[in-house]
Amino acid sequence: MSVIVAKQLTKTYVTGDIKVEAIRGVDFSIEPASFVSFIGPSGSGKSTLLNMIGCLDPPTAGLLEVVGQEITNLNRQDAARFRGEHIGFVFQDFNLIPVLTVFENVEYPLQMVQSWPKEKRRERVQEMLEAVGMGDQGNKYPSQISGGQKQRVAVARALVTNAKLVLADEPTANLDRETATMVIDLMKKMRDEYQTTFVFSTHDPRIVDNVEITFELEDGTLHRHETSAGGGHG
Amino acid sequence: MGNIFKLAARNLFRYKRRTMLTSMLITLGVVAVLLFISISGSFKSLMIGQITDSMLGHIQIHKKGYLASVDSLPLNRNLTGKQIDKVVQVLGEENAVEAYSMRIRLGAMFSNFTETTNIRLNAVTPTDEMKTAPLLTERILEGEQDGLLKPGELLIPELIAKGMKVKVGDGIVLVANNKDGSVNGQNFMVRGILEGISGPGGRDGMVHIDDAKALLRIGAAEVSEIAIRLKDIDQLQGVYASLQQNLGGMQNQQGQPVFEVHTWEAISPFFNIAKMIDLMTFFIKIMLVAIVLVSIMNVMIMAVYERINEIGTISAIGTLPSKILGLFVVEGFLMGVLGTAVGTIISLVSIAVMNATQISFDFGRQTGLLLSPTIGANDVILVVVIVIAIAVIASLQPAWKASKMDPITALKHV
Known part of the structure; x- marks a missing residue:
């Protein structure tokens, strides 16, 4: 079963008398444990598409199923619940909560969104921190770690809830070349280990070179390119 | 709920100076009100005691x-x-x-x-x-x-x-x-x-x-x-x-x-002064409410504005709007509790010091009246409840705004 199914997906923004069709009736599907990127020039609609998949922005028309659930008409509350349960996010600016330690940042979705019991939660957080190579940095605050480490923590936070899907918006844009490569490798490793689908919105050729499927967006329309790169997942 | 309190407390601690200034303002208001209530109450009780215990009695019965x-x-x-x-x-x-x-x-x-x-x-x-x-x-x-x-x-x-x-x-x-x-x-x-x-x-x-x-x-x-x-x-x-x-x-x-029955209040003109004192106490309480309302609302509006991106993040990762609302309301609540706790302690210590130093005053032809300020638990509880309730009310609007924020717009905010 596909993780994401979109049929005739459309997003139109209306400002006064001006209508802008950001996404024009696109069809696509993404299989579980894929490494997928949406690429395209600025304004092509890749962030809009990612926002729709992430249940942050409802489509204007069409059908959108994520992890087997139609999310087209979810209200605000249900959309938040759905995101908390099934989707992990990795942001360009890492977006860690500055007043929480590394450990607490990863713990946040389990504590504030999913209400896991304390012992189970702590165990899971430590496991994820170990998995991203931050096992010994749990007591540090975001201001005390590097950009690459922050993004590792963000990946751990995205995966800690056993999310089936991780959406990453330009996750390497604020990282140097070496760190970016490390983060991409980490995400691939996580994909292999946890069978999670990673969907990127990116300009970064290093990501594009590592994904199996690339969707190129141009003026709201979609072209699919399959590559052999990054294969070999379980 | 404990997590919300922990996060709210950390956020308050993040802006130490601002939290301290606002709490100090609330403290000042609480001290002013509690001291006024205790001093004016002491003056009132003293005068009422003087009037009833040395002259009028509490109630008088006369022929109609x-x-x-x-x-x-x-x-x-x-x-x-x-x-x-x-x-x-x-x-x-x-x-x-x-x-x-x-x-x-x-x-x-x-x-x-x-x-x-x-x-x-x-x-x-x-x-x-x-x-x-x-x-x-x-x-x-x-x-x-x-x-x-x-x-x-x-x-x-x-x-x-x-x-x-x-x-x-x-x-x-x-x-x-x-x-x-x-x-x-x-x-x-x-x-x-x-x-x-x-x-x-x-x-x-x-x-x-x-x-x-x-x-x-x-x-x-x-x-x-x-x-x-x-x-x-x-x-x-x-x-x-x-x-x-x-x-x-x-x-x-x-x-x-045949009979007319009067309390001391109907007989003594001091009752009008006592009523004036009660009225002044009421207006001082209104001023306290205004201080708390304006200061907390101002701080919470700033807190929401400064953390728009953060609100977008926690909203995107699935935090329910009701929890975001709770988070900001608890921040206001904690600031109210902090200001009130410090204010109450300072007030009670000040009252004890005033009693220990035996302050005297003159009233009319009476000289050397000893001021012995006291404050009832009811008055303290009332002031504490008012301040904390107003702190929560003042936080509601900014918290509501935060909980209703569109995560996409919030995430784009720099």
């Missing part, structure tokens, strides 16, 4: 119409023996009554054999009067306090003592008109000088009730007023209502009411 013509001290509006018996019977059934005193109030001519002046007098049974007005003996500036007075003795107000140059032990003559208009005179010895205090009857002299009856040629049982002291002044309204029910409704054969 007596108070309206009290300036002329009318003897023809005295309570009769039958009426007194009825009052005594009703008072006997009131458990809250500690003591009562029967008084005859009269006007007389006071002569020291060289000069003459008018004097207003309360004629009392000393034992009853001392139980009803226990601070009365403390008003005796010169002369013996024990036993108040005996037949043939007189307590005179200090103004007359000074004006007429009369001293303790001097002999004087009182001449009074009785009910029929005839005049009678009697010799007395000045037993003591009575301190004048503010309010009705505060500058009256005092004689034994048996002497007054002889002077006025009253044969039967007859009194002008019955002053009542309660075991606890907080029972005032309850006892008053009960007496009104049992006595106020009684009518004579002509269908006219």
Whole structure:
């Protein structure tokens, strides 16, 4: 079963008398444990598409199923619940909560969104921190770690809830070349280990070179390119 | 819920200076209100205590119409023996009554054999009067306090003592008109000088009730007023209502009411000052509410504005709007609690210090009144509840705005 199914997906923004069709009736599907990127020039609609998949922005028309659930008409509350349960996010600016330690940042979705019991939660957080190579940095605050480490923590936070899907918006844009490569490798490793689908919105050729499927967006329309790169997942 | 408190506390700690300044403002407001309540309350209690315990009693019962013509001290509006018996019977059934005193109030001519002046007098049974007005003996500036007075003795107000140059032990003559208009005179010895205090009857002299009856040629049982002291002044309204029910409704054969019952509040003009103090306390509380409302709302609006991106993040990763609302409301709540806790501690310590340093003040002709501020648990709890409730209310609007924020717009915010 596909993780994401979109049929005739459309997003139109209306400002006064001006209508802008950001996404024009696109069809696509993404299989579980894929490494997928949406690429395209600025304004092509890749962030809009990612926002729709992430249940942050409802489509204007069409059908959108994520992890087997139609999310087209979810209200605000249900959309938040759905995101908390099934989707992990990795942001360009890492977006860690500055007043929480590394450990607490990863713990946040389990504590504030999913209400896991304390012992189970702590165990899971430590496991994820170990998995991203931050096992010994749990007591540090975001201001005390590097950009690459922050993004590792963000990946751990995205995966800690056993999310089936991780959406990453330009996750390497604020990282140097070496760190970016490390983060991409980490995400691939996580994909292999946890069978999670990673969907990127990116300009970064290093990501594009590592994904199996690339969707190129141009003026709201979609072209699919399959590559052999990054294969070999379980 | 504990997680929300932890996160809210950390966010407050993030902006230490701002949190401290706002909490200090709330602290200042709480201290101002609690100190005002305790000092004004102490002043009020002191004055009420002075008035009721050394003069008026808590409740007075008269014949209907007596108070309206009290300036002329009318003897023809005295309570009769039958009426007194009825009052005594009703008072006997009131458990809250500690003591009562029967008084005859009269006007007389006071002569020291060289000069003459008018004097207003309360004629009392000393034992009853001392139980009803226990601070009365403390008003005796010169002369013996024990036993108040005996037949043939007189307590005179200090103004007359000074004006007429009369001293303790001097002999004087009182001449009074009785009910029929005839005049009678009697010799007395000045037993003591009575301190004048503010309010009705505060500058009256005092004689034994048996002497007054002889002077006025009253044969039967007859009194002008019955002053009542309660075991606890907080029972005032309850006892008053009960007496009104049992006595106020009684009518004579002509269908006219027989008795009038008044609390000290209706008799003493100080009650208006007490009401003014209550009104000022109310307005100070309103000012406190305004301080808390404006300061917390301002800080919370700033907090939401500064953390738009963060709100977008927690919203995107699935935090429910109700939890985001809770997070900001708890921040306001904690700031209210912090300011109130510090303010309450400072206030209680200040009150203890004021009591230890024995601050005195003058009021009217009374000097050296000792200020002993106290504050009831009810007042403290009320102020604490008001401040915390207003802090929560002030946080609601910014918190609501945060919870309704579109995550995409919030995430784009720089």
